Every structure is written in structure tokens, then in C-alpha cells.
Amino acid sequence: MFEDFFDVVKKRFNGSDDDYKPPMFKCPRCQDTSPLSKYEELHRVCPKCNYHGRLSARERIAITADRDSFHEFDKDMKSLNPLSFPDYDEKQEELRESTDLSDAIITGTATIKGSPVVMGVMDSRYMMGSMGSVVGEKVTRAFEYATENGLPVVMFTASGGARMQEGIVSLMQMAKTSGAVKLHSDAGGLYISVMTDPTTGGVTASFASIADIIIAEPKVLIGFAGRRVIEGTIKQRLPEDFQLAEFMHEKGFVDMIVERRKMRSVLSHVLKLHGFTSKEV
């Protein structure tokens, strides 16, 4: 725990007076720099090119749900390492200590401008947001709760795909979650999926893409297989904007692109249009 604890001392002291500058953000899309405080003020959107950077699950909940309205489900659900994959338990312990997560998704109930919803938000900091038994179970339970209580579901996805360490169990989650979505849909439920950066692999190929309304943030990566794998398979160059949200929107896989700063209003509007207004308890 204390190996790199003191690195910061040298780093801070050796920043010479002349070039001690306020921290800057370098955008991975446009490579330009802006003051970090500006980037953070916009909730991590690049002020130069509008690239929508990654938010942690709790940060996302904080800017989407009404204040103090989020009540978490299954906070401590942890994977039991079904295949006894080596180093998997250790890796997870490390991540649990360094993030406030016990797996790659947080689910629960909340209200969005008064409309009650079941919300799920994936977090790419936890093993690249990969879906294993816990993500699959939490998503399924969220949809089951929503079905039972007549609530709409809003899912924020961010994933590198299936969790390798759980092998076939991870793959099975694709079917399990899709089944839960279907039952929710058959009961007349509304499901809105919001794809954030990046949404790929088994998550794209299961619950993320079978929503009634699919929203994506601008310029995020949405796909299944990686670009290089596809180019290698079909032996053709792919366009620059391949797998960007705008490309997917053009091809009909995404229904609308919504800026982060408008997301809460748009979600609320959609919910209200479908009759999910604030309920007096």
C-alpha cells in the first residue's frame, strides 16, 4: 500500500517555481490541451472538440439523478471467481480498494426530475467495465425489479466486453440479461439505453442494444469487435469515423446523440412523454 505513497512528495517539490502551472487536460481525441478545471467544470467534456470523457458511475449518477434520490441495490455483490481463474481475486481486491466499486456496475432506483426509474451505470475503471456474473446478475435483478414495480429502466453502458476471467459464465450473462429485458418489455416496460465511451463487445451485443430508445453521447466508441480485427478479417480499410457514435447513428444503430449537458433534460422529457411523471408517495 505504501510503495508509491511518497512519490508525490518529490513530484510536488520538484515542480520548479517558474513552470508550476495549473493542471492541464490533454484530449485523447483531438490531442489539444485545456485547463483541467474547465474540463471538469463541463463534467469532463473537451472544450475544444466536444469529446465526452469517462465519468465514474457515482459521478454519472450525481449529474443525472435528482439529489439524494438514488438508492443502491446489492451494494456488496462480489464475484466468487467461478472458474478459479488465477490472480482474479487479487486483482479485484486491489480494485475494490482503489475505487469505491465492488464490480463494474452500480444499480438502484432514483428519480430524474421527479420521474422514478431503475438506473444502472457501468464504470469502466473496474476491469474495463467488463461483464461477468455480477454485472449480469445486477442488470437482471434491476430489470426484474422494474418489471415487478412497473418502472422504466435507464442503463448507462461502458464496457470492453465480456469478463475473460469468468469464461462461459460471462458469455451466459448476455442471454440472461437479454431475457430479463424481454420480460420487462413484454410487460410494457420502457427501456432507455445510454451508450457511453466505450461500449463494446458482449455488452453491445446484448442488453445495451435491445433498448426501446438508444441514446449515445457524442464521439464515443460503440462497437462489437475491434477495428483492427475487422480490418484484418475483411481485408479492407474502414472509414475514420467507424464505430464512432455519429457513424452508428447514421447507420441506424443509435436513435439519438445527446450532449452530456442535455442528458438529464432529454431523459426526463422522454420519461414524461411516456407517462412517467413524478408520483406523490
Add this chain to the structure above:
Amino acid sequence: MFKKILIANRGEIAVRIIRACRELGVRCVAVYSTADRNSLHAQIADEAVCIGPPATKDSYLNMDAVIQAALNTGAEAVHPGFGFLSENAEFARKCAEYGLVFIGPSPEAIELLGNKAAAKETMAAAGVPVIPGSKGAVASIEEAREFAKKAGYPVLVKASAGGGGRGIRRVDLPSELEAQMTAAQQEAEKFFGDSAVYIEKFLINPHHVEIQIIADKHGNYIYLGERDCSMQRRNQKIIEECPSPIVDGELRKRMGEAAVTAAKQCSYFNAGTIEFLVDESHNFYFMEMNTRIQVEHPITEEVTGFDLVKAQIEIAAGLPLKVSQSDIKLRGHAIECRINAENPNLDFRPSPGTITALYMPGGPGIRIDGAVYQGYTITPYYDSMISKLIAHGSDREDAISKMKWALSEFIVEGVDTNIEFQLEMITRPEFRSGAYDIGFLNRYMDKRKAGK
């Protein structure tokens, strides 16, 4: 000397007072809200009494609960710290009513000086230079307009019952006066329950220089040098230093004597601070007087070697001051950086949470007045200050040099802090040269956000 004192406060000042009590052989009683059960002050005091739920108005501002706690534990005196009930004349009176000694000035002095407009009038009458403006609160917009015209724009509209930087509006043009006055009145009503406002000339780029005074109940008054608190963001102090880089011995003497005159005018006793604004020509003007110990008191203590908090207790117990004005010498230079649990890159948003790891510097000339420990959970209910880091050097350069390594070594994990921001500030050329005025930090923050 008292046998037992109740500390009507929390956080680092409560810990500071506990330490002073220990040195004086006085038993101390802490009070805490349910949210502060695990606070350092509640844990290390000799006794601790729970006085209410987290909300300040139900606990630390709950006069009856505090007094009840004092009576039940047999405390003879109450030290109010700063903020909370420290400048509440009604509380001071209630203490007296129940036979408790209030460690501070008289209720009358608190009342007089707590009304900022009336305080200014009192000072002017005593011959202390004051900022040109209205004499007391203005009764109407026409009166406001008249005073503003006389003082000369720009002017400030300020809440009479105000403090802590609230209820203040700047007016650059006569056409803006009415709207800004209404806004200030509304904010004053909301924060202080009193919408009275007064008009004051706005000095361009002055320094905030305050004089520490202390007086016993036997008519002895001394001043203990000055503190420069111009490093302020939205009227909140961030860095303070003693002595001020723009004050020489002659100005110090004039300001100190003016401060003592001011204190005598109100028959003041115990510790107090007179805040002045000093303009570019080194003219000083009375702004307000704070009738309590201040957050930044440690820098004065380091440079003068005088323990202000112990002296407060001794004075309240009726003891005379042990030193005279000629004994007060300023040795070296001290700087204080306030360490807050906040994120400067997110508009200084407070960052409550659990401190998962904590390492604090020590070494020559370093003093830490803090109230946190590893494993402590900072709650969102109170202010975000978690520690004060003070560096005392042989001169200003030395103090800055010490502060730099001390800040580098101060590590807090689990919550955001402004430590790296403080490093950024003490390495600014404007700070190093001492040429920063009270507008500097706000201007710097605007430029910083725009990426310049």
C-alpha cells in the same frame, strides 16, 4: 484559574483550546453533534457531551444545549472559539446569567462591534481612520445615493450585521446602485436576519492587514503586530502571513496604536482583531473588528512567542497580562496555509469522505493545528477546513522555503484537498514578491479557468 472549561466549538480550534487547557491544568469538556461523535476534539477531551443532531442550528448554535452541558459537567467557563456563538451577545449574556464565565469580551462590546455600521461610527468618533461612506445603516436609496456620491464610486453595499464575506455587493455606476442594494439587503436578511446595509467606498487593490490586540480586565492593552490576509478567494482567506510584506515598523506602530485606541473606545477586554484595508499609499482604514480569536492566530503566536489562547483563558479568569507593549517583539516570519478538503479544479467543491491515509510533515519551524487523523470520516455538515499548516522562518524567504517542502510532504488520501493548489499559490511571483492585493486571487482564478 478555572478548574473546568467547556469548549463550545468543534474541529481544529476545539483541539487548540483543549491543548491550552492542558497546559494550564484546566479540565476540558467538549461538545459534539451526533455527526461529530468520532471527531478528534470529542475523543481527546476529558469529558464530552452530545448536544444535538448534525445541523448546526440544532447543535453548535443551540445555546440552551451548550449551557446545559456546561452546568451538568460543572464547567465554570465557556470558550466559544470562532464562528458559531463566539460573537453572539445573547449567548454571552446567557452564560453570565447562569454563572458561567464567557471567555471573550463583554456582551456590550460584542453587540457594539457586531453591528458593522455602528462599529464604524464608534471608531470614527475615536479618531481611528475609517473608510469613507455612510455613517451607519442607510435608511433609503436616496441616502445611499448621497453617500456613494460623496465617497466616490466604486462603492460597496455591505450588510450591517454581516461577516464572513456575505451580504456584500460592489457598485461601479450610480445606475447599478438600487439593484445591488436590493440584492445585498435580501442576502443580509437570509444570512443574518437583518436587512440593514451601509455604504462604503471601495478601495482599489488594497491589502487586508489586521492587528491582533489583547487586553486584560485591569485596563492593560497591547497589540501583537499585524497579519496580512490579502490572499482571499471570494472573501474567504486561504493564506495568511505575519508580518505583512507591505508594513514597516513605523506603519505597524501607527496601526497598532490606532487598534489599541479602538479597543479602549469600547472598553474591550480579551483577544480581538481589528481589520484594516491599506491602500497603495499606505493609508490605512478601519474595516471591522472581530471580537474573538481568529483562525489565523497561530502565525502571530509563532512570531511573537505569545500564546493567545492561553492568555484568553487567563484573562477570563481575572489574571493580568504578564507582558507589556515593550516586551512584544516580532521574530522572523510566519505563513499559514489553510488545508481544506475540497477540489480547487471543481470550483472548490467540498470533498467529504474518509481519510484513508494521512502523512503530515514535521521538522524545523513547522506547526500543524489540525483535527483529522487517518481513518477519520469528514462529514458534509460543517466547513471543509481540516488543518492549518504554519511555517515559521528566520525571514520571509525562509518561511516560504519551509512551506514549500512542508506542503510537498503533506499527504492526504481518500478526499480531495487544496494542498497542490496551495503549492501553486506560494510559488506565484505575485506571492513571492508580496505584491498581492485582496483582488489578486479572484483575478488569478478567472485567468486560470480560462486557460491563460
